[in-house]
Amino acid sequence: MGHSEPLPLAHVSDESLAGLRAEFAATAAGHDEAASFPHANFERLGQLNLLALTVPKSHGGLGGGLADAARVVGAVGGGEASTGLLLAMNYLMHRTLSANPGPAYAEIAQAAVEGRGVLNALQAEPELGSAIRGGLPGTVATRLDDGRWRLDGHKAYATGSPIVGWWLVLARAGTPEAPLVGTVLVPGKAEGLRVMPTWNHAGLRASASHQIELDGVVVEAGAALGFHPPGSPELKARRATVEIWNGVLIAALYDGIARAGRDWLHGFLHTRKPSNLGAALATVPRLQGVAGEIETLLLVNRTLIDDAARRADDGTGLDPLHAQQVKHLVTHNAVRILDLALSITGNHGLDRASPLERHYRDALCGRVHAPQSDTVLLNAGKAALGV
Ligand SMILES: Cc1cc2nc3c(=O)[nH]c(=O)nc-3n(C[C@H](O)[C@H](O)[C@H](O)COP(=O)(O)OP(=O)(O)OC[C@H]3O[C@@H](n4cnc5c(N)ncnc54)[C@H](O)[C@@H]3O)c2cc1C
Structure with missing residues (x-):
């Protein structure tokens, strides 16, 4: 991109995005190697x-x-995949919060405009796993006499833990007989919030998706975004936008990772000229066929993402289940694309000097994000059968 002027419009040019991708790619291998958070990005x-x-x-x-x-x-x-994941979550959280802006949103929006204060959710827990499968979070929100809330619990996979300005923390309230579930806004620097450096993963190594302990964290009354009974229409309505944006943005992230792998593959096939062949690998029909299969899967992914995003934006309406299916299909295709690329690059692809093995490790994380495929396919099957 080569300049520091803020972009004036939401419609960012393809050229400027290609420049940003190249800029972040230059330090991605180092962040992966050291599992260091990409602050500069x-x-x-x-x-x-x-x-x-x-x-x-x-x-x-x-x-x-x-x-x-x-x-x-x-x-x-x-x-840089970890940057993309946290950015996706930040976009999703702003979309969610700004739909019903509470008293705190003006400050949160201002922070984003000033280039700080990234948002993310703390849904998953070590005991619970993914919150999307049902089950009550173990994190407890207790209403204090003065109206403020106290939070105690243990959260997992806190992507962006070094810089997140506000967490949207999933918690339970109410009583054991009549539990309530809701979200509470917690500043990243709140007293009693402790990051435990547990993230040491095969993929998304720079994401600092550590565990977080909440020990007597106290927040203002307005920080609670509404508690409702599990499975209530209010919670389902609130989740609809989250599911749509989450499904499409997770798909876009892993499609971007697969495209980066495809680009490296093309360079390799053009430059590698084994002496047994006397020509570039790109001239070999078998390898051309694999490159074609990759292109076809990328076409499917692009079509699915573009169609879903357009329908969500233009008000045509996008069923949350549709977005889940897009997430399932695109993340699986991304793994398949990178597996195909590895299958025709021999030692070069698996060598840590190439980015392909990193893209593959990163792509494997796509399957783990909620909603996982078994949940998506079960939901799709029930909807199709009307049961
Ligand atoms: C890189 C990365 C970053 C993430 N960042 C965040 C974040 O910032 N905030 C956040 O809230 N979450 C985050 N997540 C969490 C993610 O979205 C999932 O919710 C979480 O990873 C699921 O928990 P688990 O992997 O411990 O799986 P578990 O729930 O422990 O499940 C383990 C396995 O058992 C299966 N399983 C579990 N329960 C059932 C069941 N009832 N029926 C059938 N099968 C079951 C699962 O399919 C899975 O294969 C992140 C995940 C990744 C990979």
């Missing part, structure tokens, strides 16, 4: 006003929709 995104892409214009943001967010996440994630 977030400073850069802040300079370019891209942390505020989905902050409404009424709050000083760029007012971008899901299609804009998916394009940026795909490009950024293709450069």
Whole structure:
């Protein structure tokens, strides 16, 4: 990109996104190797006003929709995957919070516009696993006499833990006989919030997705975004937008990772000229066929993402289940694409000097994000059978 001017519009050019991808790719291997958080990438995104892409214009943001967010996440994630994941979550959380802006949102939006204060959710827990399968979170929110809330619990996979400004923490309240579930906004620097450096993973190594302990964290009354009985219509309605944006943005991230692998593969097939062949590998029909299979899977992914994002943005309506199916299909295709690339690159692909093995390790994480495929397919089957 080569300049530090903030981007004035949500419609960011393909050229500028390609520049940003190349810039982030330059340090991605180092962050993967050291499992170091990519602070500089977030400073850069802040300079370019891209942390505020989905902050409404009424709050000083760029007012971008899901299609804009998916394009940026795909490009950024293709450069450095952990940056893309946290950016995706930040976009999703701004979309969710700004739909019903509470008293705290003005400050949160302002932070994004100023290039700081990234948002993320703390849903999963070590005991519970994914919150999307049902079951009550073990994290407890207790109403204090003065109206404030106290939080105690243990959360897992806290992506972006070094820089997140506010966490949207899933917690339970009420009584054991009549439990309630809801979300509470917790500042990243709240007293009693402790990050435990547990993340040492095969993929997304730079994401700092550590565990977090909440020990007597006290927040203002307005930080609670509403508690409702599990399975209630209010919770389902609130989750619909989250599921749509989560499904499409997770898909966009892993599609971006697969495209980065495809690009490296093409360079390799053009430059590698084994002496037994006397020509570039790109001239071999068998390898051309594999490259074609990869292109076809990428076409499917692009079509699925673009169609879903357009329908979500233009008000045609997108069923949350549809977004889940897109997440399932695209993340599986991403793993398949990178597996195909590895299958025709021999030692070169698996060598840690190449980015392909890192893209593959990163892509494996796509299957783990909620909703996992067994849940998606069960939901799709029930809907199809009307049961
Ligand atoms: C890189 C990365 C970053 C993440 N960042 C965040 C984040 O910032 N915030 C956040 O809240 N979450 C985050 N997650 C969590 C993610 O979305 C999932 O919710 C979480 O990983 C699921 O928990 P688990 O992997 O411990 O699986 P578990 O729930 O322990 O499940 C383990 C296995 O058992 C299966 N399983 C579990 N329960 C059932 C069941 N009832 N029926 C059938 N099969 C079952 C699962 O399919 C899985 O294969 C992140 C995940 C990844 C990979």
